[in-house]
Amino acid sequence: MRERGRTRRLLGLGARTGGALIRTRLGGQADWRALGEALFEGLSELKGPAMKLAQIMSQWDDLLPPDLAEELARLQRQAEPMPWPRIRESLVAQYGDLDAVFREVEERPFASASMGQVHRAVTRDGEILVLKVQYPGLAEVLESDLAQVRRLMRLGRWFKVPQARLDALFEELAASLRGELDYRAEAEALARYRARYAHLENLVIPEPLPALCGERVLAMRYAPGTPLRELESGDDALRQGVAVTLADWLTEELFTHGELHADPHAGNFAVDAQGRLVIYDLGAVIPVPEPRLRAMMQLLEATLAGDPMAMDEALLRLGGRQGHGAPLALYRESAEAVSPLFAPGEQDFGDVRVHRRLRDLTPKVWAAMDRLQPPAETLLLSRTLNGHYWNLVRLGARLDMQARTRPLLEWARR
Template sequence: MRERGRTRRLLGLGARTGGAMLKSRMGGNSDWRALGEALFVGLSELKGPAMKLAQIMSQWDDLLPPDLAEELARLQRQAEPMPWAQIRTTLVEQYGDLEAHFREVEEQPFASASMGQVHRAVTHSGETLVLKVQYPGLVDVLESDLAQVRRIMRLGRWFKVPQARLDALFEELAESLRGELDYRAEAAALARYRQRYADHRRIVIPAPALDYCGARVLAMHYVPGTPLRDLEQAEPATRQQIAEALADWLTEELFRFGELHADPHAGNFACDDQGRLVIYDLGAVIAVPEARLAQMLELLESTLLGDPLAMDAALLKMGGRQGEGAPLALYREAAEAVAPLFAPGEQDFGDVRVHRRLRELSPRVWAAMDRLQPPADTLLLSRALNGHYWNLVRLGARLDMQARSQPLLEWARQRRVGGEP
């Protein structure tokens, strides 16, 4: 599709979304299911940054209307694949004669994403590889697509999110997508993570097949597994094992390596036949400085103490605003909503009462964003953590969050005592 046609369709989808949001804010009843279906069809065909944004938003279960979130979530697992003839063009540009490199390349993809799709291939030596192939022409339309995504994101002002925060969130998204265009960077990340977790008993990272990797094709050795989103019917022990591995891995990533997997949709994770956590996609990893972690833990500690003044002071210390914050009553309600997850003993992440309360509270938190004004870099970080939280919810995890958090809180206290920022 030519750039002008893409722009017209994106503008149309944005206008339809804006109309539904405006109607809802004025007290009307919007058909979120119909809007979600239209966005699914349109973005599934267009691919690119707008589809990526919709996939990210589908993880915001606490913010979007349930019918809309459910339809957008289909983009993670049911997006219409690009025809093989177009994908083959990219493969030929990478390899030249395909038959000279592969005994077979499956024309039917087994996964379709926003920036590329995944095909199995077998080399002449008998190795089974996974080829993540970038959609042809994506480089040419990326910047014009991003311009339309910026316009769509401005609808967030109706949630009272300050424009400066929306702009900062857009820049983080845009930088991430530009980085994802060069698959050699993801191949390097896979190699780094393979080395990092080479001896880990519960985590599997597919090995990149570097001889077959290029700027627009990422080749990995095939690691079969059941996607996390399909584990709902698995044995409780299996789901618990994966949930613990995921929680432990996230903690280690943040506090040992200062990084966070920032694309937590369920298709990026799986369970292999030994009950290990498979991490397929490392295209979006963000750095998290120690100072920011310590500040977030200070906020968590004041939240668990139920101290609204301390919560406001912690937010102020994080930067992003000056002066008055949110109403103290909102801080209290937020503390009361979070507290059950950190009660003594194992807590059931499948307890609908907990996340129902978080869902109900979330729109009020977003409505107070013009007063809270969190620092821009924490918006993407908090959304990524939120996505991982909902993965734990889907797994029905049972975790002792109090025991898990105490060493981390103590670490943050020691930093404050030592005078570190």
């Protein structure tokens, strides 16, 4: 009965979202603020895959209407926690007698997300740690929720996205969400990343405690920090240092290790008292095959050269642009919008003129989607890079992107 009620609510939210999209597609007006408020209230309570999808969408700051993006962004930091008695059930299932393991477990979480929430705890030995607890019953409702998400994604056909592309995108999303349910896998990713990036002195990755970890509970040493969003108006030198660390880490992730942290919303990042970047969540790490990375860099090189024909060839090599007639004018406009970020010298990611041009491109990209058709296997990668880009924007980063990308472009040519 509870599952049927959940399905009805998801269908209702999906119908409301679909109605707004269709109205705008037909030239009408939608109340994006009201829709965003309804989605926040409903998904904050329901949690699970649909909330995760909304969090993903909120990271596309240049894609959604501003009022809708602002409301969905609240899901990253203001989602209602699950009541303590339900969470306690999961902890007892993992540890048995909690008093035998912990001196204290804080009942109110200090972070709530789509798939679980985080509670501070103190062991009997006095060590402070955090427990990431998966919402009870989430594994049981996952497939049902995913079925409703698949229905919602069918709205992509209104934007001329072929069903095969929508199916491929859904399978990528579904695989990612199923993977996030296994907290043992996340514990392994934390250990791998801690060893791999130990040489980056300004990067902190919490230490997992395998003896206290299980499939539905992840135990880590407490690594306190100020959330990234709270730094937006903070000390400039601190923000620039964090931005450099973030950019260095992402570059090494991609080009040395062929992996990428795929959940870049700002709530997963913080800065500790020493000014080091803290990464909290490694539940979603995706592989980035070298051929795909080379092809994306070749697309970037063609973009920076302002060569629309080369851009089209690069997109075809990636497996996109399946329709007829290359949108050369759109390629030129895209190149003009992106190139300023890669001009010689330091570029200011806080320059609103760049964001405005990118935002203005969005409806034109959607209008040309039947010809562009980006390959489904690159959509998650593109979304993730976009999310990390906006984290640099929030930091007001000033980076010499030309100097950073020059050796990478040379690598892609080899």
